[in-house]
Amino acid sequence: MVFLFEDTRGARPRLRFLRSGGALSWADVFAFLLLAAAAVLVVHGAGQMSQPLAQLDVAPVVLDPANLPEYALRTTLRMFAALAASLVFTFTVAMLAARSRKAEMVIIPALDILQSVPVLGFLTFTVTFFMGLFPGRQLGAECAAIFAIFTSQAWNMAFSFYQSLRTLPKDLTEVSRQFGFSPWLRFVRLEVPFATPGLVWNIMMSMSGGWFFVVASEAITVGDTTVALPGIGSWLALAIAQRDVAAVGWAVAAMAVVIALYDQLVFRPVVAWADKFRFEQTASQQRPRSWLYDLVRRTRLVRRLLAPFGWPLRWLAAIPRPHLPPLPRLRISAATGRLLDRLWLGVVILAVAWAVWLVAGFIATSLHWSDVLAAFGFGLATLARVVVLIAVASLIWVPIGMWIGLRPAWAGRVQPLAQFLAAFPANVLFPFAVTAIVVWRLDPDIWLSPLMVLGTQWYILFNVIAGAGAIPTDMREAASIYGIRGWQWWRQLGLPGIFPYYVTGALTASGGSWNASIVAEAVSWGDRHVEAAGLGAFIARATKAGDFPRVALGIAVMSIFVIAFNRILWRPLYGFAERRLRID
Structure with a gap:
């Protein structure tokens, strides 16, 4: 490969790639340098993750600002590794739930349960497993941390994709059937593009959600097992333990820099790219912009380098649908069909009952019914907080998100700020919360x-922004032409347009609030400790003490509350949005 300057007689100089004969612009060079830098950072970070576990004792986490770039890189790589796993999980599980009613009967309740299980609950039972897979290596603890971050990212993405598939316009579905789309072609040409605008905003929220639980994910303490992986989360945990306000400030500054960088280099270009998938019949007058997206569109070298990665997908999409003779259909009556559905539901109920029996037997070995009643009482206290907080957050962020x-x-300007605020760990506010409660004798x-x-309130904001952006331009123009304003506009266009997205955001926000209760109901600053009566504090105490029966009891009670709340409120709203508020 040889590059040389080409004389363009007064025009902007170009580089010529002699072997291929194609002209390369400065955009190609800049984009190539960005890709090369990203590859070097990924290789370096991956190499550090495979070091021996004893290296953590030789070089523990220290509050030296010179180490923050390395710590920030390690944390960011964990975030994106968990995000990749969350995307695979989303496309697989949510699609299966949307296409199969029987699978939906299992998957959706399972997602309700999983999103209610706190990060500490997963860590309690997964740290030993992952460290056993890679004995004596940091990779085991890294996998445990990545899995913990995955559990704070995956559920809202899965619910968003599921909601989009369930509200897919019927005319688009009919067109795909008339053209004979294979399941894979329908997935890549119809379902993923339609769901992309909302999914992108939930991906950004997932990254921020991972930051919110970064301390619990990287500074792992379960009973006698303590692992502090190099990262901003471990830095924060150490700074809080040592009551070092300056170190907390350094960590927040590092978070701000990292979030600003991946917003400009990853999410802003993705938002600009995803805008072309908006479902509308007239062109939008305002589109999100990204300097990097515009730069990449002008490059030749990057497209050539990335082309091989798209070949497998294009090959799969080009596979023609086989013309097989139709299989003989088993004709069954409606009554028989209902009977089969009930049998399937019975099998699911039996499986759940068996799992509940195992958990109950494990808990009953060392606990009493008084412990169960106490856990339910703590659950009612946390439930009251969740309901009030979600209602207040909705009143605040729905109008702002719509605007x-x-x-x-404005969405482009607000996007990095919203990501930073959503990523702001509650642990950073512990010094102020503990000091204010102790000094002014406030009620915890x-x-x-x-x-x-x-x-968690940002789940509502991000989904409402995605829903407002997905309202077709022709509908907004028609409302403007007919003079529909004020409450009438909200009732006839605004609220129906964002309602499916709001339900997804509020459902994940309520589940995330239950999860966050473990961090928020029991806070420490140095040797000062303040607790609120609630299920989160109950689980936090049990986790710190390594009391696995009480951990299992707390997680079981939290799952019961979350599932009941979802079934009573959010699932009926999902059904209403699917029946009445889809764009057809």
Whole structure:
């Protein structure tokens, strides 16, 4: 390969790639340098993750600002590794739930349960497993941390993709059938593009959700097992333990820099790219912009380098649908079909009952019914906090999200700020919360509650922004032409347009608030410790003490509350959105 300057007689100089004979612009060179730098950082970070576990004792986490770039890189790589796993999980599980009613009967309740299980609950039972897979290596602890971050990212993405597939316009589905799309072609040409705008905003929220639980994911303490992986989360945990306010400030500054970088280099270009998948019949007057996306579109070298990665997908999409003779259909009556559905439901119920029996037997070995009643009482206290906080967050962020979503230029400006605020770990506010409660003798049951919604309220904002941006331009123009304004506009266009997205955001926000209760209901600053009466504090105490029966009891009670809440409120709203508020 040889590059040389080409004389363009007064025009902007170009580089000529002699072997291929194609001219390369400065955009090609800049994009290539970005890709090369990203590859070097990934290789370096991956190499550090495979070091011996004893290296953590030789070089423990220290509060030296010179180490923050390395710590920030390690944390960011964990975030994106978990995000990749979350995407695979989303496309597989959510698609299966949307296409199969029988699978939906299992998957959706399972997602309700899984999103209710706190990060600490997963760590309690997975740290030993992952470290056993890679004995004596940091890779085991890294896998445990990545899995913990995955559990804070995957559920809202899965619910978003599921909601989009369930509200897919019927005319688009009919067109895909008339053209004979194979299941894979329908997936890549119809379902993924239609779901992309909402999914992108939930991906950004998932990254921020991972930051919110970064301390619990990297500074792992379960009973006698303590592992502090190099990262911003471990830095924060050490700074809080040592009551070092300056170190907390350094960590927040590092988070801000990292979030600004991946917003400009990853998410802003993805948002601009995803705008072309909006479902509308007229062109939008305002579109999100990204300098990097515009730069990549002008490059030749990057497209050539990335082309081989698209060949497998294009090959799969080009596979013609085989013309096989139709299989003989088993004709069954409606009554028989209902009977088969009930049998399937019975099998699911028996499997769940068996799992409940195993958990109950494990808990009953060392606990009493009084412990169960106490856990349910703590659950009612946390439930009251969740309901009040979600209602308040909805009243605040739905109007703001609608205003931002209808103005793509403002969405671009607000996007990095919203990501930073959503990523702001509750642990950073522990010094102020503990000091204020102790000095002014405030009630922890009230004043620790806002910490629960600090990182979860943004699920509502991000989904409302996505929903407002997905309202077709022709509908907005028609409302403007006919003079529909004020409450009438909200009732006839605004609220129906964002409602499916709001339900997804509120459902994941409520589940995330239950998860965040473990961080928010029991806070420490140095040797000072403040607790609120609730299920989160109950689980946090049990986890720290290594009391596995009480951990299992707390997680089981939390799952019961979350599933009941979802079934009573959010699932009926999902059904209403699917029946009445889809764009057809």
